[in-house]
Amino acid sequence: MPSRDGRDAEQGTDEALDLEAAYRDSHVGEVLDSLDRELVGLVPVKSRIRDIAALLLIDKLRRAVGLSSGPPALHMSFTGNPGTGKTTVAMRMAEILHRLGYVRKGHLVAVTRDDLVGQYIGHTAPKTREVLKRAMGGVLFIDEAYYLYRPENERDYGQEAIEILLQVMENQRDDLVVILAGYKERMETFFRSNPGMSSRVAHHIDFPDYTPGELHAIAKLMLQQMQYGLSAGADEALREYIGRRLAQPHFANARSIRNALDRARLRQASRLFERKGGGISRQELETIEESDIRASRVFSGSAAQNDPVQNAASTSV
Numbered sequence: 374m375p376s377r378d379g380r381d382a383e384q385g386t387d388e389a390l391d392l393e394a395a396y397r398d399s400h401v402g403e404v405l406d407s408l409d410r411e412l413v414g415l416v417p418v419k420s421r422i423r424d425i426a427a428l429l430l431i432d433k434l435r436r437a438v439g440l441s442s443g444p445p446a447l448h449m450s451f452t453g454n455p456g457t458g459k460t461t462v463a464m465r466m467a468e469i470l471h472r473l474g475y476v477r478k479g480h481l482v483a484v485t486r487d488d489l490v491g492q493y494i495g496h497t498a499p500k501t502r503e504v505l506k507r508a509m510g511g512v513l514f515i516d517e518a519y520y521l522y523r524p525e526n527e528r529d530y531g532q533e534a535i536e537i538l539l540q541v542m543e544n545q546r547d548d549l550v551v552i553l554a555g556y557k558e559r560m561e562t563f564f565r566s567n568p569g570m571s572s573r574v575a576h577h578i579d580f581p582d583y584t585p586g587e588l589h590a591i592a593k594l595m596l597q598q599m600q601y602g603l604s605a606g607a608d609e610a611l612r613e614y615i616g617r618r619l620a621q622p623h624f625a626n627a628r629s630i631r632n633a634l635d636r637a638r639l640r641q642a643s644r645l646f647e648r649k650g651g652g653i654s655r656q657e658l659e660t661i662e663e664s665d666i667r668a669s670r671v672f673s674g675s676a677a678q679n680d681p682v683q684n685a686a687s688t689s690v
Contacts, residue, residue, distance in 0.1 A: 516554050613672075
């Protein structure tokens with residue numbers, strides 16, 4: 374018997390779908406959980422990724438019952454300073470898209486201008502098409518995408534790469550998702566100069582810089598993954614290091630923290646090696662001491678001057 378409003382006759386029986394089962398079977402929750410484990414902070418970014426995952430899951434259920442408003446627009450822009458997790462989130466986004474059936478393979482191809490733009494006439498198109506061929510069925514991540522557009526150089530071939538990208542982003546959007554990344558201000562200028570590109574990007578996600586507390590937590594997580602630990606003095610020195618390093622130029626968030634830890638490990642190894650004799654305990658092998666941190670050039674005084682692994686690089690790490 375038809376319902377009072379007659380909708381059953383037109384649309385069929387309204388059967389409830391098990392949203393929880395659909396979410397569980399997609400295994401998207403595993404990807405979102407791994408994102409929480411891998412990245413400290415970034416609450417607005419993680420929230421937006423969850424929103425996109427929810428949109429895709431609901432769209433999949435809508436299509437299952439014959440409802441469709443067309444495939445959702447999936448091209449994205451990730452903006453923020455270096456070391457804020459953009460590439461990691463792009464990798465997890467590729468997994469989400471694959472698990473929900475929006476891309477065939479779920480792999481990530483990360484490139485820059487040099488991978489797309491040629492240096493002479495006839496070189497750009499084959500380079501760009503080769504990259505797109507590798508990325509099909511997954512996600513193409515273009516870092517510092519604004520370098521594709523150089524209006525000050527009339528003989529620049531970046532515009533040709535942009536035109537090819539625009540065509541593929543429109544005509545093959547069911548087989549490729551493009552994520553454009555870079556500094557926020559430069560990306561805004563890029564989009565203003567390329568309205569065709571701007572109109573094809575539906576999701577703009579900004580990645581904030583990490584706070585000192587988050588950077589400290591990131592350092593501890595990195596050390597744990599490398600099976601190192603900090604002595605009490607080293608832990609305090611690391612907090613001070615982070616505060617001083619933040620005040621210096623060319624700071625790249627988690628990337629700079631990783632560099633700092635790599636140098637601390639070098640100092641620890643040099644310190645232990647110089648002992649020349651006697652046994653070394655497991656605790657010594659896995660412990661970063663205060664002197665390994667304070668030998669950095671970020672600290673003033675003789676300790677920094679005597680850094681055994683100091684090199685000629687201009688940027689303090």
